[in-house]
Amino acid sequence: METIRLVLVLVGFIGVCQGYGSGAPPVACEDMTPGHVLNGNDSIPLSPSDEPSPFTVTVSEVEFGQGGQVEVTIQGSVNFAGFLLQARQDGEDEPVGTFSDLASDMKFVECSATYTEAAVTHTNSNPFDGDVTVTWTAPSTQIADVTFYATVASDHDNYWVMLESEKIIYSGFSVLYPKLCMVLLPMVAILNRFLG
Template identity: 40%
Template sequence: MTWGVKGVKGYPTGAPQDACGAMLPYHGPQGDDQLYPSQTGPAPYTIQVASHHGTYLPGKAMNVTLIGNVAFKGFLLQARVTKGNTQVGTWSIPSAISAHARHVACGCHDGAVTHRNNTDKRALTFMWNAPPVGTGDVKFV
């Protein structure tokens, strides 16, 4: 299992479904959206995965935490197969952080999580529900 971080400029109420594929936001005047590239500096947060020896158990849930090196406002988080961009697994948002996060329909209704507001965040822990047997290696982006 591997994980990586892509930085983005985010919408104040969360990433739109259009951002699912490239994991990049679109901003601009109404009807004239512009793609923004990934940030070039260090990511404002890290992804910590509570796994058993670096693996996941198919069909089981595990904690995935975003931890800010500094306060961060926006994020888009999903799990993908390492050999490609296919979204895998689903996400649960604990009620304790539901005021700060929401689902994005990337691949399925709860295929990704994003911010719900533009308040400062330091750490958010989600439950990732692993895919079935045969999915292969997974990365968090």
């Protein structure tokens, strides 16, 4: 019985150590390192590439408010096999916000107790033959400025960790405030005219 249990545990570790064709696991959330090992030798971990990255992370907005939405795109000069994407506040390790508009070959990773859809990864080992774009929605509460981070693998052996987007600035206003102001300002002007 002990021998069977040992074999099952070892088989489980082999699956964890070989790489993740079904996406990044929760254990990769904090340092965003995929944990790939050298094929044929499970004791030799693969380090991130020190070559210039062929991938970039771009954003559609330069600032955001509470509940604001930003399109985030991972693009590259080569195809890529997998990725992990998060948004983090300045100086924080836990991702924030919520992603949406995921393609069928993407899924969420539970990287935050507060925001269960705050990290996105791939679902299979088929290479992506184009850019990946998802929508990020800011929390409805005040947060700090945000940077998007992506770990991207061109194949099992070559990956780049924590590629950064341009920082987007928290504007301090809810996305509802500008619309509300457009309604209230004329009313205030009318009241001021009659009361003044």
